[in-house]
Amino acid sequence: MMVDYTMAPHSKLDLRALKELVRHGENKFVEFKLKTNHPEKIVREMVAFANTDGGRLIVGIGDDKSIKGLKFPDEDEYILQKAIEKYIYPAIDYDIERLIVEGEREVLVYNIQKSPFKPHYVDLDGNLENRKAYVRVADRSVQASKEMREILKGERKSLNICIKYGDKERVLMQYLAEHPTITVETYAEIAKIPRKIASRTLVLMVLANVIKVEPHEVQDFFAAA
Numbered sequence: 001m002m003v004d005y006t007m008a009p010h011s012k013l014d015l016r017a018l019k020e021l022v023r024h025g026e027n028k029f030v031e032f033k034l035k036t037n038h039p040e041k042i043v044r045e046m047v048a049f050a051n052t053d054g055g056r057l058i059v060g061i062g063d064d065k066s067i068k069g070l071k072f073p074d075e076d077e078y079i080l081q082k083a084i085e086k087y088i089y090p091a092i093d094y095d096i097e098r099l100i101v102e103g104e105r106e107v108l109v110y111n112i113q114k115s116p117f118k119p120h121y122v123d124l125d126g127n128l129e130n131r132k133a134y135v136r137v138a139d140r141s142v143q144a145s146k147e148m149r150e151i152l153k154g155e156r157k158s159l160n161i162c163i164k165y166g167d168k169e170r171v172l173m174q175y176l177a178e179h180p181t182i183t184v185e186t187y188a189e190i191a192k193i194p195r196k197i198a199s200r201t202l203v204l205m206v207l208a209n210v211i212k213v214e215p216h217e218v219q220d221f222f223a224a225a
Contacts, residue, residue, distance in 0.1 A: 012097060013097055013099060013109055014099070015099055015100075015101065018058075018067070018099055018101075018107065018109070019067065021056070021058075022058070022061055022065050022067060023065065025065065025139070026139040027138065027139050028052070028053070028055065028136050028137070028138055028139065029049075029053065029054065029055040029056060029136075030055060030056050030058070030139075031045045031049075031055065031056070031057045031058070031139075031141070032058050032061035032062075032063070032065075033045075033057065033058070033059045033060075033061065034059075034060070034061065034062050034063070034068060035059070035060075035070070035076070036059060036075075036076040036079045036080055039079050039080055039082075039083035039087075040083060040087055040122075040124055042057070042059075042080065042083065043080075043083050043084060043087045043088050043122055044122055044132075044134050044141050045057050045134075045141050046084065046088065046092060046094065046110065046112050047088055047092070047120045047121065047122050047133065047134045047141075048134035048135055048136040048141035048142075049112040049114075049136055049141075050092040050093070050094075050112050050113070050114065050115040050118065050120045051115065051118045051119050051120055051133060051134060051135050051136075051144065051152055052114070052135050052136040053114050053136070054111075054112055054113050054114040055112055055136060056109055056110065056111055056112070057109075057110040057112065058107055058108070058109050058110075059076060059080070059107060059108040059109075059110070060073075060101070060105065060106065060107035060108060061107065067101050067102070067107065068105070069101040069102065069103065069105025069106055069107055070105055070106055070107065070108065071105055073098060073105075073106040073107075073108060076108060077096065077098075077108055080108070080110070087122055087123055087124055088120060088121070088122065088123070089120065089121050089123045089131065090117055090120060092112060092113075092115060092120055093112070093113040093115060094110055094111060094112045094113065095110075095111050096108060096109065096110055096111075097109040097111065116156065117156060118133075118152045118153075118155065118156050119133040119144065119149050119152040119153060119156075120133065121133050122134065132144075133148070133149050133152065135148060135152075135215050137215050137216065140217075142215055142216065142217045143217070144215065145215065145219070145220050146199065147184060147199050147202060147203050147213070147220055148213065148215050148220060150199075150200075150203045151203055151206050151207065151213060154203065154206075154207040155207070161204055161207045161208040162208070163204065163205060163208045163210060167191075168191045168193055168197070168198075168201055169201065169205070171187075171190060171191040172187060172191065172201070172202075172205070172211075173210075173224075175187070175190060176211065176222075176223065176224045177224070180223060181214065181221035181222060181223045182221070182222050182223075183219050183220065183221060183222070184198050184199050184202060184219075184220070184222075185198075185219075187201075187202060187222075202222050205222075206222070209225055210225055211223060211224055211225050212224075212225045
């Protein structure tokens with residue numbers, strides 16, 4: 001069975017394929033968890049996969065890539081099911097595989113699909129202002145910025161964006177011709193425009209495929225497409 005370790009999940013796993021997947025380690029499409037402790041944190045990974053390009057969350061795998069398995073997989077599945085229902089909004093599309101590993105223990109494999117209804121949020125307390133979206137960057141799930149959330153909304157709506165090049169757009173493209181990336185703050189400064197306008201312009205330019213966004217934990221970077 002050939003397994004693509006760089007693409008989102010499309011096929012079912014068997015034990016041999018699981019071992020190969022684990023050997024390659026975590027990446028944009030794969031995340032390991034040993035147990036279901038702190039399910040409110042585990043759902044961040046699921047949301048990030050749904051908001052990006054899909055992926056697999058595998059429970060029962062140690063940080064050292066050891067396939068520990070779960071002694072009581074029914075309980076772990078129940079815990080995560082309740083967390084998914086309680087903390088993720090709107091609901092995500094996923095399926096579960098269970099594989100028996102050594103010692104009759106099992107691992108849970110959550111296959112999360114790329115969502116057409118993004119952005120999805122982690123909602124821990126029911127307060128709209130406290131909802132947080134996440135996206136997958138390399139082998140990490142990072143909180144989505146305001147700009148990233150607007151980009152996700154625009155992708156969901158499949159907007160047909162036409163850009164009218166004015167002074168602020170020309171300043172942006174000239175800067176990116178001379179520098180690899182730019183931030184919202186830098187753009188607002190060099191274009192002498194309010195941050196809100198800089199933010200909106202960058203979002204529209206991404207949706208028009210003129211530039212691309214590179215999400216990061218602290219701030220996003222924008223680059224020529």
